[in-house]
Amino acid sequence: MTQLFAAIDAGGALRFVGEVGRGADCGCLCPECASPLVARQGASNEWHFAHEAAQERPECGAGAANMLRRLIAEHLQARSEGPGLPLPAYRQRVAIVRALVNLHEDVQWGAQVMGAWAWQVRAAAHEAVAQARLDTGAGLQLFVSVDGEEPPAPEAEMAQLVFRCRTPPAPALRERQAALQHIEQHGELVWLHHPDTLGRVADARERLEARSRRIYGNWLALSDQAAGSAAAEHAPAPLFYGPGAPVAPEQAPRFACAPGHAPNVSFTFYRVSPTEAWLLYLLEREGPVDWRNAADKRYVLAPYPVPFDGWEHALPASVGVADLAAGLVRCTAFLNAVTYLSRCATLTRSGRDPAAFQGL
Ligand SMILES: [Zn+2]
Incomplete structure (x- = not known):
């Protein structure tokens, strides 16, 4: 997606191309270079904003993705301040792999925000759009990822959550309501990381270690019993x-x-x-x-x-x-x-x- 479906009005608000006057009457500015824009609302073309006299700069190409990320961030902020933004349960697979064992256990726990979110709806692609404290004792960073953008590598001490979404189809990008409907239907909150503040991962690892020790103990006992060679044929690969x-x-x-x-x-x-x-x-x-x-x-x-x-x-x-x-x-x-x-x-x-x- 390179065409600009939304821009910034004189008051700094995000406006959709279907919600403003036609052509230079739109009164909107490029979100990247702040040049005046014209609203192209033709019958055949997909509606979009363009620079006057086609004065697009290289940096303006990121404008559409940045507008979509900001739209999503504003929407999540409105939900957090209105109906609420419940977080999904955090899940993690704990595994240990040794020469004779390959064991895993799935652990999960609930984590919800305590107090207020701090929003940064104009954050860049690699920056968090919001931060908060969780009732699990961890700090939380929320990222927005459009079309598979990779958020930064998790920090061990911070919980990280990403809202993933695809760019809505062109007809859904003329007006806010249609775009938000697409985001509601197709976007999802996914955990990237949660530090082990409750000790659940350490507990699971301890259980796996105990199982591993039992398996090794059994193997050594079996090997003693059968003098090695016979048991080796029946041992697991x-x-x-x-x-x-x-x-x-x-x-x-x-x-x-x-x-x-x-x-x-x-x-x-x-x-x-x-x-x-x-x-x-x-x-x-x-x-x-x-x-x-x-x-x-x-x-x-x-x-x-x-x-x-x-x-x-x-x-x-x-x-x-x-x-x-x-x-x-x-x-x-x-x-x-x-x-x-x-x-x-x-x-x-x-x-x-x-x-x-x-x-x-
Ligand atoms: Zn521009």
């Missing part, structure tokens, strides 16, 4: 992906401390002693086979963050064989490695970025 959507392999970040790792994998970190730590991960496949579905998955252990003294002899042969050229240990079987390291590790962590294990 290792889960190494998530959370978060995988990106295209050529865009996935690569990490020097994990030579040859597959794109999008999770790394499991094992601290064995103050000088010995390992990264367990899946190796990238060579050739045309889809590494995600291939049955023959190859796991390795890399000394972390760099090869330490004696790393090539630190692990028993049942876990893997050192590849001196590659600087890693090739696992004989994934579950042998997990079983061995789960027993002797003093600390275990998982994540998509090995930098998170620095100093652990």
